[in-house]
Amino acid sequence: METEDELNAKIMKITMVIQENYPELSKFLNEMPVTIPIDNHPKVNLINLQKYYDSLLNLFRKYVAEHQLANSNRSSNNHHL
Template identity: 50%
Template sequence: MKTEAELSENILKMTMTIRNEFPELMKYLNEMQITIPDVVTPEINIKILQDYYESLQDLLRKYAPTHPSFINNF
């Protein structure tokens, strides 16, 4: 299992890829559960980061095939 720091770094890289390569997907990032927590002080742990990372991967995997110039390395 990846560490919290590794997951955070991977999330940042994937978010930057989305921002730079697929800006039209940014609206979906704002709608994800982790970006709009339902508690005042949400707990961030490895499980939550892993789930968020996987949701970003899923978003790209579903969207990238419609863009042949994108090399899927996530």
């Protein structure tokens, strides 16, 4: 299992990629269920960091895949046989 520092570095990296390359996704970062604590004093631990990283990665991958598909469809619609 990764350390807290390693997970924090990965979270920072993917967050920066999202903000720099897909700024339209940035608005969803604060709305993710993982970032909304239920407890008054939530604890940061490896499990929670891993869940947050996984949710960021899923959001990113899903958006990029949909974005590429939409661009692909747009390109193919412009090139009729």
